[in-house]
Amino acid sequence: MIRTIRHALPALLAPLMLLGFALPSQADVAFKTITSPGGIQAGMVEDYTVPIVTIAFAFEGGAAQDPDDKVGLASLMSSLFDEGAGDLDSNAFQTRLDDVGLEMGFSANFDFFTGFARMLADQREGATELLTLAVNEPRFDQSAIDRMRAQVLAGIASRAQDPGYAAGRMWNETLFGNHPYARPLEGTATSLPEITADDLRGFHKALFARSNLKIGIVGALDAEAAGKMIDAIFGALPADPQLAAIPPAALSFGQNVAVDYPLPQTSINLAYPGIRESDPDYFAADVMTEMLAGNSLVSELNREVREKRGLSYGVSGGLVNLKQADALTIGTSTRPDQSAQAIDVIRSTIGKMIEDGPDPAALERTKRYLVGAYPINHLRSSVAIASTMVVQQLKGLPIDYVDERRTSIEAVTAEDIKRVAERIFSTEPSLLQVGPGAEKAEAEVAP
Numbered sequence: 001m002i003r004t005i006r007h008a009l010p011a012l013l014a015p016l017m018l019l020g021f022a023l024p025s026q027a028d029v030a031f032k033t034i035t036s037p038g039g040i041q042a043g044m045v046e047d048y049t050v051p052i053v054t055i056a057f058a059f060e061g062g063a064a065q066d067p068d069d070k071v072g073l074a075s076l077m078s079s080l081f082d083e084g085a086g087d088l089d090s091n092a093f094q095t096r097l098d099d100v101g102l103e104m105g106f107s108a109n110f111d112f113f114t115g116f117a118r119m120l121a122d123q124r125e126g127a128t129e130l131l132t133l134a135v136n137e138p139r140f141d142q143s144a145i146d147r148m149r150a151q152v153l154a155g156i157a158s159r160a161q162d163p164g165y166a167a168g169r170m171w172n173e174t175l176f177g178n179h180p181y182a183r184p185l186e187g188t189a190t191s192l193p194e195i196t197a198d199d200l201r202g203f204h205k206a207l208f209a210r211s212n213l214k215i216g217i218v219g220a221l222d223a224e225a226a227g228k229m230i231d232a233i234f235g236a237l238p239a240d241p242q243l244a245a246i247p248p249a250a251l252s253f254g255q256n257v258a259v260d261y262p263l264p265q266t267s268i269n270l271a272y273p274g275i276r277e278s279d280p281d282y283f284a285a286d287v288m289t290e291m292l293a294g295n296s297l298v299s300e301l302n303r304e305v306r307e308k309r310g311l312s313y314g315v316s317g318g319l320v321n322l323k324q325a326d327a328l329t330i331g332t333s334t335r336p337d338q339s340a341q342a343i344d345v346i347r348s349t350i351g352k353m354i355e356d357g358p359d360p361a362a363l364e365r366t367k368r369y370l371v372g373a374y375p376i377n378h379l380r381s382s383v384a385i386a387s388t389m390v391v392q393q394l395k396g397l398p399i400d401y402v403d404e405r406r407t408s409i410e411a412v413t414a415e416d417i418k419r420v421a422e423r424i425f426s427t428e429p430s431l432l433q434v435g436p437g438a439e440k441a442e443a444e445v446a447p
Contacts, residue, residue, distance in 0.1 A: 029379055031389065031399050036227035038235040042215035043389030043399060044226055047382075051121040053219035055131075055229070056386035058112040058394060060212040061243045064180040064324075065203070070195050072187015074108035074207075076149060077200050081106045081115075083144035085133040090144050093130075100126035104134065110181055111323040112394060113207055116383055121220040124229070132233045135208065140200045149192055156189055163261050167434040171269055174257050174432055179249040181325060209241040210234060216389030218382045249325035255430040258438040265333040266435025268342060272424050274319050274326030277395055283408040284416035285328070285424065286319060291358055291366045291417070292350070293317025293330050300362075304349045305332060311342045321395075328424055336436050343431070343441055350425050357418040371406050 034044045063074040082097065082104065083090045097104075104117040115135075119127035159165040169184060176182035187195075213234060217226050253273065275285040293301045293315050301315040317330035334342045358366075378388045379402070392401050431441060 029385060029402075031402070032223075033399050034223045034227060036230040036235070038231040040210055040213065040215070040230050040234055042217055042226070042230055043386075043393060044216070044223060045218045045385055045389075046222060046226075047218060048220045050382075051220050052118060052382055053121055053124055053221055053229075054116065054118045054217070054382035054386045055233075056114070056116040056216045056383065056390045057234075058114045058214045058390050059207050059209070059241070060112055060214070060323075060394065061207050061241055062108045062110050062112045063183075063185050064110045064246045065207065065244055066180070066183070066187075067199075069191060070187075070199060071183045071191040072152065072185070073195055073199060073203055074113060075186050076145070076152065076192065076195055077138075077140075077203055078106040078108045078113065079148040079152075080140055080144055080200065081134045081138050083148065084139035084141050085130075086137045086139070088133070089139070089141065093134075096130055100130055102127040102130055104131060108185065110185065114387075114390070116386065118383065124221070124225075128229055128232055135233055136236055138200075138204060140197045140204075142197055145195075145197060145200070149195070152186055153189060153192055156186065156192075163263050163434065164267070167259065167261070167267055167269075167432070170257070170259065170434070171271075171432050174255055174430055175251050175271055175327070176249050176325070177252055179324075180246060181249050181322060205238070206242040209238045211239060212241045212243070213237070214390045214393040216386035216393075218386045218389075246324055249322070251325055251327060251430075253430050254428040255432075256440045257430070257432045258440045259432075259434045260436065260438050261434050263435045266336045266339040266433055266438055267331070267333045268339060268346075269329065269331045269432045270346065270429045272328040272330075272429045273427050274321065274328045275420070275424070276326055277321060277397065281416070281420045281423065283405075284412050284420040287363070287366055287370065287409060287412045288353070288358070288417045288420055288424075289317060289319055289328060290370055291362060292353065294366070294369075298362075300349055300353065301330065301332075301346060305334075305342055305345050309341070309345060311335075311338050311345065315346070336438070339433055339435065339438070340441065350421070354418065354421045354425055357414045357421075360414065363412075363414060363417065367409050367412060370409050374402070374405065 029045055032044050033041060035041050066073045082093060084093050088096060101120045101123045102117060103119070104115065106115045108114070117127070117131045173182045215230060217230070221229070251271070251273070253271065275282050291300055293299055294317070299315070301317070305311045305315050306313065312332045312334045315330065315332040317328065320327045320329055330346060332342060379385055392399070398404060
């Protein structure tokens with residue numbers, strides 16, 4: 001029997017393959033845009049391989065909308081949609097979930113409030129009715145609020161002893177200053193007790209609307225049935241949300257922060273300016289970042305830091321794209337007495353990329369990997385496909401982005417890599433070191 005998964009989508013960008021059934025190969029995934037009778041647009045893939053219907057959705061406006069004194073509001077709300085809705089209290093709602101075979105989850109990140117639901121095609125009517133109730137009439141009963149808040153507070157208390165969590169908090173504050181992105185998504189021990197049922201009801205009313213809604217639907221139904229289902233779930237929501245304007249985050253680069261903390265190793269984090277997906281240099285930056293610090297142990301920084309010198313178990317990095325901020329981050333951990341050397345090697349490897357450009361064979365290998373890994377990571381299951389369509393809409397990407405992406409990656413040249421490397425790495429990064437005896441780097445951290 002399908003059961004509820006709390007926080008099943010911590011972010012729509014997270015890997016979701018374990019939650020969905022396998023679907024046909026990329027060549028058989030036919031994306032299209034539909035419009036419901038009520039005028040709500042959605043991305044759709046019609047597929048009858050398995051008798052399942054999956055819907056993913058997101059409302060623009062996430063935890064960045066939390067009031068300053070009630071941080072954690074969006075995250076707490078996401079935990080309460082299966083804790084009762086309409087005339088069903090928590091126990092009755094959970095029983096009904098099992099009866100109609102509905103699996104659903106909700107989550108909040110800084111920019112979006114996301115949800116998904118998966119149901120058996122022959123139980124779609126009952127499952128849709130229950131999902132509609134959850135989306136439109138969550139109860140926010142005090143007993144449920146207290147129970148879920150206690151769980152979050154217990155987690156916060158536990159993480160208070162985790163130096164890695166403390167380092168992450170400090171890293172966000174270093175980069176984002178007073179911007180909402182610097183705040184902890186889950187809230188704090190001070191802010192969570194201040195959140196009331198009225199706060200949750202007000203936040204739900206302000207956030208859940210049709211004009212800031214993005215939808216992806218996959219499975220055993222046609223466009224007509226999908227349109228009716230979409231209107232049933234979302235058609236009664238207000239036309240427009242009531243959202244606060246979130247300003248762009250002015251990331252603070254060039255900071256050099258060292259925190260003396262009793263850890264077995266020193267963690268090293270660097271942040272450079274990033275690039276929007278709408279930027280003409282984005283795909284060159286994506287390929288370059290994968291070459292330098294991607295998932296493979298044969299990336300340039302892994303070879304130089306890990307393989308050749310044994311300074312670390314691995315180096316990772318990637319492009320971070322938030323609605324109001326973009327960054328390229330690189331991170332590793334090493335023995336405290338080797339941190340300065342590790343930073344020097346990272347700097348020199350980046351400098352080599354700027355001066356000499358990429359190795360031609362490595363460039364072609366990386367492009368093949370990025371093209372091949374995308375369908376595995378994003379098109380392998382019903383939930384992954386539905387979520388991918390939502391993400392594309394949130395980012396303003398076309399419905400045929402999969403094909404456009406492949407063409408753009410294949411077109412990246414060595415000259416493109418050199419140009420984008422100089423563009424990004426000419427800025428002095430922010431550097432954070434956390435570990436025993438950590439000291440600020442003596443030299444400039446820019447190459």
